[in-house]
Amino acid sequence: MLEDGLNYNAFIHNYRCEVFIPNITYKNIDDLIKEKYTFIKFIMNPYIRAVSVYRAQTSHNLSFREYLKQLINNKIDYFNNGDKYHYHPQYIEGEEHIITKYIKINENEKYTITLNDNTLYELDVNKYTSPHHGKKTNNTEFCGDIPKDMLILPKSYKYFYDEEIKNLVNIFYKNDIEKYGFKFEDF
Numbered sequence: 001m002l003e004d005g006l007n008y009n010a011f012i013h014n015y016r017c018e019v020f021i022p023n024i025t026y027k028n029i030d031d032l033i034k035e036k037y038t039f040i041k042f043i044m045n046p047y048i049r050a051v052s053v054y055r056a057q058t059s060h061n062l063s064f065r066e067y068l069k070q071l072i073n074n075k076i077d078y079f080n081n082g083d084k085y086h087y088h089p090q091y092i093e094g095e096e097h098i099i100t101k102y103i104k105i106n107e108n109e110k111y112t113i114t115l116n117d118n119t120l121y122e123l124d125v126n127k128y129t130s131p132h133h134g135k136k137t138n139n140t141e142f143c144g145d146i147p148k149d150m151l152i153l154p155k156s157y158k159y160f161y162d163e164e165i166k167n168l169v170n171i172f173y174k175n176d177i178e179k180y181g182f183k184f185e186d187f
Contacts, residue, residue, distance in 0.1 A: 029098070039098050040113070043090050044105045045182045046173035047166070051157040053087045055148065064144045064160045068168035091175040102180065106187065157187065 005015035032039075044052075054067050062070065070076045071087060103111055103123075111123045139154040144165045154160070161169075166184055170177060177183075 033098065038100045038113070040101045040103060041090075041095070041099045042103050042105055043176070043180050045187050046090075046176045047161070047169055047182070047184050048106060048157055048187050049090075050169045050173065051160050055151075057087070061147050061149045063147055065165050065168070067148075068165060068172065072168060072172050089173050089176050091179045096179075104180070104182075 001020070002012075005012050005020070008015040008019060050068070051064065054064050060067060060076075067076075076087075101113075103109075112120050113123055115121050137153055137155065139152050140159060141154065142159055142162065143151055143154055144160045144162060161184070
């Protein structure tokens with residue numbers, strides 16, 4: 001499907017929204033549980049995800065610090081429709097009763113999963129990336145206070161962080177950090 005999606009549009013989300021989602025046949029989750037389906041949830045380190053979401057959103061030109069402060073204080077009311085779905089925490093209360101496997105993205109691991117027809121499929125979640133992550137440079141200067149439109153991406157997302165910004169992410173993504181066992185040092 002990835003090849004079909006990229007042939008449709010280089011921005012894969014267009015395929016997802018315009019072709020894939022409208023053609024999904026939905027089944028009741030209780031039926032899937034009875035049939036003993038495996039439920040896989042892909043999760044990302046909140047410290048990486050916070051920067052990625054901040055950068056992907058087109059509705060603002062805030063610094064990372066100001067963005068997080070507005071997010072925590074529920075002051076972000078300017079999101080466009082595409083931006084509204086990205087910033088939420090990943091953990092959903094009670095999900096552990098349904099999810100059978102968690103896969104942490106960016107841990108450079110490959111996973112083998114068994115498909116419905118019992119064939120094995122190797123899943124490499126780090127093989128693809130989105131252009132909104134941007135091209136990183138050799139910049140190693142702190143950039144957490146630079147407005148988004150003026151940013152030159154640093155060598156690592158760690159250069160968006162100081163202690164205050166790390167604490168802001170800890171506040172907003174508290175459950176993700178605790179429930180999934182993420183640490184700042186893990187990226």
